[in-house]
Each structure stands twice: as structure tokens, then as C-alpha cells.
Amino acid sequence: MSHIENARRDYIESLAETMEMYGLSPSMGRVFGIMFFHESPMTLDEMRNLTGMSKTSMSTGVRALSELKLVHKKWQKGVRKDLYEAEHDQFRSFVEFFARLWEKEIELNQKALAKTEKKLIRLMEEDQTPEEEARQAKEDLKKLAEAKRYYAWLRNLVSVFENGDIFQYVPIPDDPDSKS
16 A cells, blocks of 8 residues: 555545445545545546445445445546546535435425325314314314424525525635635
């Protein structure tokens, strides 16, 4: 292992741990880390040689990283194989990653919320529903109303992230290494 590879290893391993914290495989973090430091776009074969991963695992991992917009496909004249490059703007990656997860959460839970709400309303409207169940249904509908408020707020948060307004509230700090 070269000195430069050894120096990079700590950050690459921390990326692997971070990816795992967010529900992704550590190997995807390593792939991203290797691509992050690589100076030019890479083919799947080049990545595979550096990681020792199988072609299938590499392809699956890169596809997942692409969906998360952590990796982008690049075109290069004269190169027939697909090339990939890591996203280096970590602020943009953060925004896109979390906005995507929150959108999925909103979609999933709003569908379930609407279904549950319909069932509870139907229960309350039925004549044969026991009084205690009707009371519980009414209380559950109040809880669902609070959940709706939460998802409306979360949708607004996603919007603030996606349109970049988040950086008005939480500005990106100046580069501590740059000289003014």
C-alpha cells in the first residue's frame, strides 16, 4: 500500500461507517471514498480492481450511489465503458440525500394515513360500532390530524432544502484553509 493510500484509508473507512449509519452498506461507502479521492472518472472494472468486490456487487453499489446522486455517470470521448465520478459537493449531496429520504417518508406515510383515516371514519359512522371503539376512533383521528401537520411541515422542510433556502438559515462556513 502506498503512503497516499494509507493516508486516505482513515477517511474512506469513516465514509463506510457513515454510509452504514444511514442504512447503506459499508462497501458502498468504501466505493464512494475511493471515487472521492480518484482524480478522474472510473470504470466499474477499475473500481472492482481497487476494492476486490465482485462485478455484480460493484454494479449494484454504483447504481445505488447513482440513485442517491452521490455518484454521476460521465462521458469521455473515445471511452466505450461507462465512467463514474463521485459528487464532491458534500453540501449538495447532503441536501439531495435527505430530501429524497424525507420525500419517501412523506409518500409512504401519507398513503397509510389516508387509508387509516378512512377506516376510522367508517367505523365512527357505522351504527353497530360499540361506543368505546367509536371514542377510540375519534381519538385516533386527532392523532392522525397531528401526523398530517407533521408531514405538511416536513414537506416544507424538504422544499427549503431543495430550493437552497436552508443555507440562509444555516450558512456554509468559509473555507478555513483558504487565505483571504
